[in-house]
Amino acid sequence: MAGQINPNLLLAVPLAPLAGSAIAGLLGTKFFGNVVGRVVSHSATILGVFIAMVISIMTLNQVIDGATYNGDVYTWMTIGTMKMSVGFKIDALSAMMMCVVTFVSLMVHIYTIGYMAEDDGYNRFFSYISLFTFSMLMLVMSNNFLQLFFGWEAVGLVSYLLIGFWYTRPTAIFANMKAFLVNRVGDFGFILGIGLLLAATGTMNYDETFAKSAQLATMHVPGIGWPLLTAACICLFIGAMGKSAQFPLHVWLPDSMEGPTPISALIHAATMVTAGIFMVTRMSPLFELSDTALSFIVVIGSITALFMGFLGIIQNDIKRVVAYSTLSQLGYMTVALGVSAYNVAVFHLMTHAFFKALLFLGAGSVIIGMHHDQDMRNMGGLRKYMPITWITSLVGSLALIGTPFFAGFYSKDSIIEAVHASHLWGTGFAYFAVVAGVFVTAFYSFRMYFLVFHGEERFGKAHAHDDHAHGHDAHDQAVAAHGHDAHAEHDSDAHHEEEHDDHGHHGLAPGQKPHESPWVVTLPLILLAIPSVIIGFFAIKPMLYGGFFNNVITINAERHPAMEELAHEFSGPVAMAVHAFTSLPFWIALSGVVAAYYCYMINPRVPAAFYNALRPIHTLLDNKYYMDKFNEIVFAGGARLLGKGLWQVGDRALIDGLVVNGSAKVVGWFSTIVRTFQTGYIYHYAFVMILGVLGTLLYFFPFWHA
Numbered sequence: 196m197a198g199q200i201n202p203n204l205l206l207a208v209p210l211a212p213l214a215g216s217a218i219a220g221l222l223g224t225k226f227f228g229n230v231v232g233r234v235v236s237h238s239a240t241i242l243g244v245f246i247a248m249v250i251s252i253m254t255l256n257q258v259i260d261g262a263t264y265n266g267d268v269y270t271w272m273t274i275g276t277m278k279m280s281v282g283f284k285i286d287a288l289s290a291m292m293m294c295v296v297t298f299v300s301l302m303v304h305i306y307t308i309g310y311m312a313e314d315d316g317y318n319r320f321f322s323y324i325s326l327f328t329f330s331m332l333m334l335v336m337s338n339n340f341l342q343l344f345f346g347w348e349a350v351g352l353v354s355y356l357l358i359g360f361w362y363t364r365p366t367a368i369f370a371n372m373k374a375f376l377v378n379r380v381g382d383f384g385f386i387l388g389i390g391l392l393l394a395a396t397g398t399m400n401y402d403e404t405f406a407k408s409a410q411l412a413t414m415h416v417p418g419i420g421w422p423l424l425t426a427a428c429i430c431l432f433i434g435a436m437g438k439s440a441q442f443p444l445h446v447w448l449p450d451s452m453e454g455p456t457p458i459s460a461l462i463h464a465a466t467m468v469t470a471g472i473f474m475v476t477r478m479s480p481l482f483e484l485s486d487t488a489l490s491f492i493v494v495i496g497s498i499t500a501l502f503m504g505f506l507g508i509i510q511n512d513i514k515r516v517v518a519y520s521t522l523s524q525l526g527y528m529t530v531a532l533g534v535s536a537y538n539v540a541v542f543h544l545m546t547h548a549f550f551k552a553l554l555f556l557g558a559g560s561v562i563i564g565m566h567h568d569q570d571m572r573n574m575g576g577l578r579k580y581m582p583i584t585w586i587t588s589l590v591g592s593l594a595l596i597g598t599p600f601f602a603g604f605y606s607k608d609s610i611i612e613a614v615h616a617s618h619l620w621g622t623g624f625a626y627f628a629v630v631a632g633v634f635v636t637a638f639y640s641f642r643m644y645f646l647v648f649h650g651e652e653r654f655g656k657a658h659a660h661d662d663h664a665h666g667h668d669a670h671d672q673a674v675a676a677h678g679h680d681a682h683a684e685h686d687s688d689a690h691h692e693e694e695h696d697d698h699g700h701h702g703l704a705p706g707q708k709p710h711e712s713p714w715v716v717t718l719p720l721i722l723l724a725i726p727s728v729i730i731g732f733f734a735i736k737p738m739l740y741g742g743f744f745n746n747v748i749t750i751n752a753e754r755h756p757a758m759e760e761l762a763h764e765f766s767g768p769v770a771m772a773v774h775a776f777t778s779l780p781f782w783i784a785l786s787g788v789v790a791a792y793y794c795y796m797i798n799p800r801v802p803a804a805f806y807n808a809l810r811p812i813h814t815l816l817d818n819k820y821y822m823d824k825f826n827e828i829v830f831a832g833g834a835r836l837l838g839k840g841l842w843q844v845g846d847r848a849l850i851d852g853l854v855v856n857g858s859a860k861v862v863g864w865f866s867t868i869v870r871t872f873q874t875g876y877i878y879h880y881a882f883v884m885i886l887g888v889l890g891t892l893l894y895f896f897p898f899w900h901a
Contacts, residue, residue, distance in 0.1 A: 199262065200254060200257055200258075200262050200263070200264040200285055202264065202266060202268055202283065204250055204253075204254075205250070205254070205264065205268075205283050205285060205336070206268060207246065207247070207250055208247045208250050208251060208254075208293060208297075208332055208336065209247070209329050209332040209333050209336065210329075211242075211243040211244070211246040211247045211250075212240070212243040212244050212247055212300075212325045212326070212328040212329040212332070213243070213325070213326065213329040214239075214243055215239040215240035215241070215242060215243030215244065215321075215325045216240065216243070216321075216322045216323075216325035216326040216329060217322075218231065218235070218236065218239040218240070219231075219235075219236035219237075219239055219240050219318050219319075219321045219322040219325065220318070220319065220322030220323075220326070222235075223235065223236040223318030223319075223321075223322070224318055224319055224322070229318075231318075233317050233318060236317070236318040236321050236322070237304070237307070237308055237317075237321050240304055240321045240322070240324070240325040241301070241304045241305065243325060244297055244300050244301045244304055244325065244328055245301055247293075247297045247328070247332065248294070248297035248298055248300075248301050251290070251293035251294045251296075251297045252294055254285060254290050254293065255290040255291065255293070255294050258285065258286060258287055258290040259287075259743075263285060263286050264283060264284070264285040265282075265283070265284045265285070265286075265338055265402065266282055266283065266338070267280040267281065267282035267338070268280075268281055268282055268283065269281040269282075271341075275397075276397060276398075277393075277397055277398060277399065278398075278399075278400075279339075279341050279399065280339060280341070280342075281342055282337070282338040282339055282342065282400075283336045283337070283338055284336070284337065284338030284401060284402075285336065286746070286747045287743050287744050287745075287747050288473070288476060288477065288541065288744065288747045288748070289335050289336055291541070291545060291738075292335040292473055293332060293335060293336065295544075295545055295548050295549075296328065296331050296332060296335065296466055297328070297332070299460070299461065299466070299548055299549070299552045299723075300324070300327075300328040300461060300466070302460075302552065302556070302719035302722060302723055303324060303457045303458075303460050303461045303552070303556070303719070304321070304324065304325070305715055305718060305719050306457055306460075306556055306559070306715065306716055306719040307320065307321065307324065307457045308715040309563075309712060309713045309714075309715035309716040310455065310456060310457055310559055310563065310716060311455060311457070314455075316360060316361075319360075320357075320360060320455065320457075323353055323356050323357050323360070323458075324357070324457065324458065324461055326353050327350060327353040327354070327357065327458075327461060327462070327466065327467075328461075328466075329349075330346050330349035330350045330352075330353055331346065331350055331466040331467070331470070332346075333345060333346040333349065334346025334347060334349075334350065334470055334473075335470075335473060338400065338401055338402075339399045339400045339401060340389045340392070340393070340399040340401070340404075341399050343474070344385070344386065344389060346470075347382065347385065347434070347438065347470065347474075348382065350438075350466065350467045350470060351375070351378045351382070351438070351467075354371075354374060354378075354451070354458075354462050354467055355371045355372075355374060355375045356371075357371075357454050357455075357458040357462065358370050358371035358374050358450075358451045358453055358454040358458070359371030359372075359453070359454070360454050360455060360458070361453075361454075361455075364453070366453055367453040367454070369450070369453075370447075370450040370451055370452075370453035370454075371451075371453070371454075373446070373447050373450055374447035374448075374450070374451050377437060377444055377446060377447040378437045378438065378444075378447065379437075380437060380444060381433055381434050381435070381436050381437015381438060381444050382434055382437060383433075384429075384430045384431075384432075384433025384434050384436075384437075385430065385431060385433065385434020385435075385437070386434075387430040388426075388427045388428070388429075388430030388431035388432075388433075388434065389431070391416070391423060391426060391427040391430065392404055392411070392427050392481075395407075395411055395414055395423055395427075396411070401477070404481075405480040405481070405749075408424070408480050408481055408484060409484075411423060411424045411427075411481070411484070412424050412484045412485075422485070422487075424481060424484050424485050424488075425485040425487045425488050427481070428478070428481055428482050428485050428488035429487075429488050429491055431474065431475070431478060431481075432471075432475060432488065432491065432492055432495075434471065434474070435470075435471025435472070435474055435475055435529075436471070436495065437471075438467060438468065438470045438471040438474075439468050439469065439470065439471030439472055439525050439528075439529065440468055440499075440521075440522055440525055441471070441495050441496065441499045441525065441526065441529055442495060442498045442499045442502065442503070442526075443822060445499060445503060445522055445822075446819070446822050446823055446826060448463060448468065448518060448521065448522055449506075449515055449518045449519060449522070449819075451463065451518070452512070452514045452515055452518050456514065456555060456556070456558065456559030456562060457556070457559065459514060459517070459518070459555045459558075459559075460551075460552040460555035460556050460559075461552075463518065463521050463551070463555070468521065468525055469525075469528075469544045469547075469548065471529075472525070472528045472529070472532065472540055472541065472544050473541070473544070475492070475532045475537075475540075476532065476537045476540060476541050476748060479535075479537050479748050479749045479750065480749040482532075482535075483535065483749050483750060483751045483754075483755070484751075486619060486620075486754070489532075489533050489534070489535065489619055489755075490533065490619050490620045490621045491533075492529060492530075492532055492533035493530055493533030493534060493614075493617075493619060493620075493621040493622055493625050494533075494621045494624070494625070495529060496526045496527070496528070496529025496530035496531075496532070496533055496625070497526065497530050497621070497624055497625035497627075497628035497629065498526070498628070499522060499523070499525065499526030499529065500523050500524075500526025500527050500529075500530060500628050500629055500632045501523075501526070501628040501629075501631055501632050501635070502820070503519055503522035503523045503526060504519065504520075504522075504523035504632050504635035504636055504639065505635060505816055506519045506522075506816055506819060507519035507520055507523065507635070507636075507639035508635065508638060508639045508642065508816070509813065509816050509817060510639075511570050511571055511572055512569045512570065512571075513558045513561060513562065513569050513570075513571050513574075513643060513647065514555070514558050514562075514569055516571075516639055516640075516642075516643045517551070517554050517555055517558055517643075519639070520551070520554070520595065520636065520639065520640065521551060523632060523635070523636060524543070524547050524551065524595075524636075526628075526632075527543060527607065527610050527629060527632070528540045528543050528544055528547070528610075530610060530614055530625050530628070530629060531543065531609075531610045531613055531614075533619065533621070533622075533625070534613050534614055534616075534617035534619060534622060534625075534755065534757045535617070535750050535751070535755035535757055535758065536609070536610065536613035536617075536757050536758055536761070537744075537748045537750065538738060538739050538744055538748060538758060539606065539609045539610050539613050539739060539758075539761075540610075541738070541744075542605070542606045542609065542731075542734065542735065542738045542739060543603075543606035543607060543609075543610060545606075545730065545734070545738075546594070546602040546603055546605070546606045546726075546727075546730055546731050546734075547603065547606070549594075549602060549723055549726040549727045549730060550590075550591045550594035550595055550601075550602060550603055550723075550727040551591075551595070552723055553587060553588075553590065553591040553594075553720060553723040553724055553727050554588065554591040554592070554595065556716070556719055556720055556723065557584055557587055557588035557591060557720055558588075559716070560581065560584040560712040560716050560717070560720065561574070561577065561581065561584060561588075561647055563712050563716065564577065564580065564581050564584065564709035564710055564711065564712060565577075565654060565702060565709055566702055566707070567702070568654070568702030571643060571646040571647055572646070572653065573653055573654055573656075573702055574646060574647045574648075574653060574654060575646065575647070575648075575649070575650045575651050575652050575653045575654070576648070576649065576650060576651065576652040577647055577648050577709055578648040578649065580708055580709040580710065580711065581709055581710070581711045581712070582711065583711060583712075583717045583720060583721065584711065584712065584717070584720065585648050586724075587717075587720040587721060587723070587724045588644065588647075588648065589644065589648075590724045590727055590728060591723075591724070591727055592640045592641060592643075592644050594727045594728070595636065595640050596633070596636055596637040596640050596641070596784045596787070596788070597633065597636075597780060597781075597784055598784070599772040599773070599775040599776060599781065600728075600732065600772045601727065601728055601731065602726065602727050602728060602729070602730045602731035602732075603727075603731065604731060604772065604775065605731035605732065605734075605735045605768065605771065605772075606731060606735075607633075607780075608771070608775060608778075608780060609735070609739060609761060610629060611626075611629050611630060611633075611780055612760075612761055612764070613757040613758065613761055614626045614629055614757075616756065616757040616760040616761060617755065617756075617757045618756075619755070630779065630780065630783065633780045633783045633784050633787070634783045634784070634786060634787040634790075635787070636784070636787070637783070637784040637785070637786075637787025637788050637791070638787040638788075638790055638791050639791075640787075640791075641787070641788045641791035641792065642791045642794070642795055644791075645791060645792060645795045645796050646795055649796060650795070650796055654702065654707075654709065655702075655704060655707050655708075731768075732768045732772075733768075735768050735771075736765075736767070736768065739758075739761070739762075739765070740761075740762050740765050
């Protein structure tokens, strides 16, 4: 039988990481005199996240047995009938998210001990990542829009601190400001959506809002006439576009690689970027009633899935390849949401969290072994020097491209099948995008794998790369503006004191060899590799076709039959994997791997030939579709023009010129006239009095109308 979930125990899940963050951030920093050292700081934060993970696993077991919890733990204020409170809604969705967030966060905490060992901000970094974990847990556990928005903004704030962790570097400051501003655009839509629902229902509680969904479907936005539910859902999804980096609000995520590698795994694999996917899934009772909103989601997701994948092909920075991979995979999840396959989207969210965290941490391990050189053209042949990093990175890559029996296969293949089964507007293009994306993903993933772990050893040498081989980062302009060499600032983790090569990069000196990372780095890799292989096999049946998400996710099977069609075709994880060897996605993925092997291991002249033949396309990709320039000219330029206009017209002309100086001139002019009558002569004063009486008579007794 299901046991009762203890709300006090639930309270410990977010508060334990918060307590660890406070210990490391207050007592472990210069502000409070460094009362505690590094060991206490990392021990306190790791213990806090470990406690949260243990309770999360216990909670998931209770939920599997049938227990749920939905209640308030603290009421902040009551305004009329509206209550603003802190509360928890614990069901299969939130319990699964709690386990994923705490497990990946624990791995990142342990990994950080080795990765940040030489950094002066060691305690501060642990405080930030633990605070980030607290924020994400508050988001996924919430039972109302107020707490959801608090967690939503808190993860945005802490991501700003983490991306700009090395705040003395101009590129980091540029990147974290960019992330902050782009997310504010999405969050403006998000709060508008919440406001529309609040105005229509008078409540911020999820269940109370969902209970009025049928009523909401008949309402329209006052003064505009748009269907209210469609408008609210699109506004909510705009918030998800910012957090989950969907086109065109994706531009912040690649530049966020300016932060240390551990936060890339934490923010961009398991937590912040998946917040939008979680939110739309939680709001499924509302989104199911608006086909317009779902079609909008499908189109945005498919654009992101395909076109962001193209950008991964030309990257030379190992972390940026993984970053664009994250963008593409988030597009896949979003497409699944749009075709009402919420189960599949969350399933891919979970599997992706494990193998993408593995790939990010594996990239970080490579960077450590290469003395913080991130350029893949300076690597090669690392598998014999870093065997654990090599094999775990291979596992992550195989899971990412959807190799049968690996975790990513079950979720990614299910997305493709769900899109094929859907009949919504926009799914034709979406199906092409997700299928073509299979080849693109396989190509850039194994391009990275072959360049890093196989082939010629290119480290410890002088490198003279052609200009076309360098991807121009969005932050180059910030570097140039501050007078720094772009190459010297190119490496995101260039904060550490290591040897430099001729170009100013961190890297191995001539004669030096890479080395395997310490156990605090390799242990998380091994522990993440295990679920990257097996979690899909064991979880697909309960999460997609069992009762795991019963009464949690709402799907209108009549209008959106994708999940029902998938259920009819499913005959077990083994049969699904075996059948995949004859399916189109498998052969497309295999062709991507073979193409990468031929281009980068057999005949390296092929990429150069493609570059020469397709130079305009390469330039387009190199400039990331000119989205940064578009934003700079249209939005930043428009904001500058608006600001200049408000300053010139509003401030100088209206406020200073008319209101302040103008009123002073009017008073001065009036005073000049009045002063002429102040002569000291009685007959002048009598004359003025007569004029006043005459004026009064003329005003009150207009006798000329008589």
